[in-house]
Amino acid sequence: MKLTLENVTKTFGDKRAVDGVSTELTNGVYGFLGANGSGKTTLMRMLATVSTPTSGRITLNGNDIFQLGDSYRDLLGYLPQHIGYYKHFTVEKFLFYIASLKGMDKHGAKQRITELLDRVNLTEKTKVKIGKLSGGMKQRVGIAQALLNDPKILIVDEPTAGLDPKERIRFRNLLSEIAQDRIVLLSTHIVSDIEYIAKEILIMKNGRLIEKNTPQKLMEGIQQQVWKVQVNDREVASYQSSYKVGNMVRGSNGVELRIISERKPAGDADHTPVNLEDLYLYYFDKEAGA
Amino acid sequence: MIRWELIKIFKQKSLYFAGIFMFGWLTLVSLTNVWDNDVTRDVYREWQGPITQEKIERADKLRAELENQHSENGYDDKTSALAGVSNDITLAHTIQLQNQQLAADYTQLSKQAEQKGDQLEKNRMDLAKDMYSNVKVDKISYYAAPREAIDFVNVFGLILTGLFLIIGLSGIYSNEHATGVENYILSTKNGRQVTMKAKLIASFIFTIIVVVVWEAYNLLMKTALYGTDGWDLPIQFAYKYQASPFSLTFFEYHLIQLGLHLLAALAFAGVIVVISTLAKSSVLSFFLSGLLYGVPIVAQSIMSVDIRWVDRLLTFTLTNIMKVEALYMNFITVNISNYPILLPYVGVVVCMVTLVIAVFLSMSLIKRKQIA
Numbered sequence A: 001m002k003l004t005l006e007n008v009t010k011t012f013g014d015k016r017a018v019d020g021v022s023t024e025l026t027n028g029v030y031g032f033l034g035a036n037g038s039g040k041t042t043l044m045r046m047l048a049t050v051s052t053p054t055s056g057r058i059t060l061n062g063n064d065i066f067q068l069g070d071s072y073r074d075l076l077g078y079l080p081q082h083i084g085y086y087k088h089f090t091v092e093k094f095l096f097y098i099a100s101l102k103g104m105d106k107h108g109a110k111q112r113i114t115e116l117l118d119r120v121n122l123t124e125k126t127k128v129k130i131g132k133l134s135g136g137m138k139q140r141v142g143i144a145q146a147l148l149n150d151p152k153i154l155i156v157d158e159p160t161a162g163l164d165p166k167e168r169i170r171f172r173n174l175l176s177e178i179a180q181d182r183i184v185l186l187s188t189h190i191v192s193d194i195e196y197i198a199k200e201i202l203i204m205k206n207g208r209l210i211e212k213n214t215p216q217k218l219m220e221g222i223q224q225q226v227w228k229v230q231v232n233d234r235e236v237a238s239y240q241s242s243y244k245v246g247n248m249v250r251g252s253n254g255v256e257l258r259i260i261s262e263r264k265p266a267g268d269a270d271h272t273p274v275n276l277e278d279l280y281l282y283y284f285d286k287e288a289g290a
Numbered sequence B: 001m002i003r004w005e006l007i008k009i010f011k012q013k014s015l016y017f018a019g020i021f022m023f024g025w026l027t028l029v030s031l032t033n034v035w036d037n038d039v040t041r042d043v044y045r046e047w048q049g050p051i052t053q054e055k056i057e058r059a060d061k062l063r064a065e066l067e068n069q070h071s072e073n074g075y076d077d078k079t080s081a082l083a084g085v086s087n088d089i090t091l092a093h094t095i096q097l098q099n100q101q102l103a104a105d106y107t108q109l110s111k112q113a114e115q116k117g118d119q120l121e122k123n124r125m126d127l128a129k130d131m132y133s134n135v136k137v138d139k140i141s142y143y144a145a146p147r148e149a150i151d152f153v154n155v156f157g158l159i160l161t162g163l164f165l166i167i168g169l170s171g172i173y174s175n176e177h178a179t180g181v182e183n184y185i186l187s188t189k190n191g192r193q194v195t196m197k198a199k200l201i202a203s204f205i206f207t208i209i210v211v212v213v214w215e216a217y218n219l220l221m222k223t224a225l226y227g228t229d230g231w232d233l234p235i236q237f238a239y240k241y242q243a244s245p246f247s248l249t250f251f252e253y254h255l256i257q258l259g260l261h262l263l264a265a266l267a268f269a270g271v272i273v274v275i276s277t278l279a280k281s282s283v284l285s286f287f288l289s290g291l292l293y294g295v296p297i298v299a300q301s302i303m304s305v306d307i308r309w310v311d312r313l314l315t316f317t318l319t320n321i322m323k324v325e326a327l328y329m330n331f332i333t334v335n336i337s338n339y340p341i342l343l344p345y346v347g348v349v350v351c352m353v354t355l356v357i358a359v360f361l362s363m364s365l366i367k368r369k370q371i372a
């Protein structure tokens, strides 16, 4: 399976929310990284066919997905950024409803719902009205509904928002388990969500796709710009105002700062192995640096 | 899928609040406004049957007598019933004579039109002649039940259908947008066309239920209050239909009334589905549907006499067709080349066309629909 985006653009008035995105996606997990407003949701909506591109084309194995219509949607699992639900429906009833939207028969749906509720750890909430669930639980219902039809193309828009760290790990495991033989698109601004499971990371900025590569390659690319510096407490503020400062670790003899910078920030600065946080900082905090 | 759509419609609490309020109020109104009583019915029963020359004369005499006792302090039940029945008999006789006269006049007009070579006018006059000569107002019985039942349709029936359709259906799509469930609807195999089809069918089922419910209430109430006499009398006994050219009994007319009302209501339901699909919010959808429904009523009460063409145009609004009465009160035709078409047929065509357009529109809208 191959999803191809050709110059996909979406404008709202003068605003180019997605601006000429071209890329190819095959089986595996793709992580969309980008600050708020960078166009992730808009792009994913088009891939989920709930919104049409202003220009450009999206094809699956060469066929326009909007032309494919319902046969494309049959392959789809979509978790929107803001999960929609009827608050007076119970979890189970809601999932049955989505199952019939997906054209599943009642018996198959029943089995699948039981199985998925177990996977997202919501079995006890089966008969609870969705309106009464916490944000994280609702999000897990959303994840379950996306997976109901065992989608070949799974599009999840900030799926870990509202999940606590334990649930986040659970979700990550779930994803990496099912990622074989399917295309998974996941947007986030939390780097650790995709650190180990993403085949490739796509970096969005102002509607444009500015990087697409394996996490490894992307990190190698900024190897020369990640530094580690030991400073004392009083110097922290001054570094923060002139450099992009990432993680800070307080040690016995002052504070260790991670700094992203083209130039060596201090005489005693050392290179240090790059992680995805650095990558995020590098791409999305450019304004803050010198 | 239809089941799901019905569940969503019937889960709306506002429907039940409106139901309790409306039917409570209606019951109050009809119990405090009972027109007749058993005495009246018994008097009518004494006079029941074909209107013979003998009955007409007796009725005339009776009326004369009653007019003489006029100034005394009010009528008792029995006397007003006698006044009623004698008036009805005289009125029936008058209508009968008038219609004979009309038939004769129309024969004359038809001949004149033929001489002028006006084929359309000739056809119209022939039609009118045929219709008026078929109207037979020649029997009497107690008819409060059908009179009130028929009147219910064009007043309360109209209000109830409009209200419940707007409350029940204006959110049928816009609620999906509001709740965000639209995301799933637009991105799943059975979300678009299949769901829209289910929504349309569910809306139609809901419409039928609404009409059946208030009609059951209507018949129960009217039968309980007035019995079952009179359904076989011609509609000309009802004040509004005195000049009607249609030869129909109350029973026949009531069936037609319900049929036309339902057809127009189905078309209106279809239109609401379209509005709901287009509207950005449920409030807007509610408001627009209400406007579409209410404007003809308001407009008609403001300027019915003043502007003729507006009045004509309003005749063909769904609201007015749902009201039915205006299509049956007079001899009015819409003419297509040489052929006069009676208003009820035009009403049926308007409803069907609207319904087809609404179905087609909603199905094609959902095909292209995207999240705003």
Ligand SMILES: Nc1ncnc2c1ncn2[C@@H]1O[C@H](COP(=O)(O)OP(=O)(O)O)[C@@H](O)[C@H]1O
Residues within 6 Å of the ligand: A012, A015, A016, A017, A034, A035, A036, A037, A038, A039, A040, A041, A042, A043, B372
């Ligand atoms: N329906 C819309 N109307 C107008 N502007 C929109 C709409 N949807 C998104 N935008 C704008 O497009 C840009 C991209 O938004 P979005 O795709 O939600 O980004 P992200 O998901 O990366 O936060 C933002 O500037 C947003 O304000």
Ligand SMILES: [Mg+2]
Residues within 6 Å of the ligand: A037, A040, A041, A042, A081, A157
């Ligand atoms: Mg977003």
